[in-house]
Amino acid sequence: MAPRGRQEDNTGIMKFELLLLLLSSLHVAESYKILVYSAPLSFSHMQFMGRIADILQEAGHDVVINELPDELKNRMSPENMDFWDKSTGSVSFQLKFVEAFTQLQVEVCDLVLSDNRVMDELKNEHFDVGITEFIGACGFGLFDRIGVDHIICALAVGVSDTMNYFDMPNLPSITPSMLSPFTDKMNFFERTINFITARIADIISDHITRKYE
Known part of the structure; x- marks a missing residue:
């Protein structure tokens, strides 16, 4: 019969091994x-x-x-x-x-x-x-x-030209279109060009998606 201390040590080792096994299986779960x-x-x-x-x-x-x-x-x-x-x-x-x-x-x-x-x-x-x-x-x-x-x-690519498909507001006055060469720092003329570009991008997106219907 094994001494009591050795039995407790073996039990502790088994618990530790079981814990390691559970932890190693977490990434699978x-x-x-x-x-x-x-x-x-x-x-x-x-x-x-x-x-x-x-x-x-x-x-x-x-x-x-x-x-x-x-x-x-x-x-x-x-x-x-x-x-x-x-x-x-x-x-x-x-x-x-x-x-x-x-x-x-x-x-x-x-x-x-x-x-x-x-x-x-x-x-x-x-x-x-x-x-x-x-x-x-x-x-x-x-x-x-x-x-x-x-x-x-x-x-x-940027999400601004597809926001309408997710019921999100598209704000071309402050958000550059993916077809636009501008950043978010635009003057009045650049904002106007960006607005027109965004509308063109919408037309292109609609043309593409309708093909899948």
């Missing part, structure tokens, strides 16, 4: 299953969403990030992205760019949501949270289809 939808907007936007996924994974969460459909990978290559030329500052170019850009996003969305096998696989994962960038509006449709209730909207 508090981790979430997260789906990150990264729309093929540009390298910088995809890098932005990828960095968010990396940070969450490093924090111990189970993170899945979507992959661009094979049918569109070649079209996203630098050789086929010939938008940038000497006429990039013209209105006609800007309209052409927005139209081509939006059409590509809609095609991506159609391909993603029409893949029933992938949709079923994602639905069976039971993700806790979905993260998408506002400009890549297809992410919201994806999360709705696979039953993700908690959604985080990320933005790699």
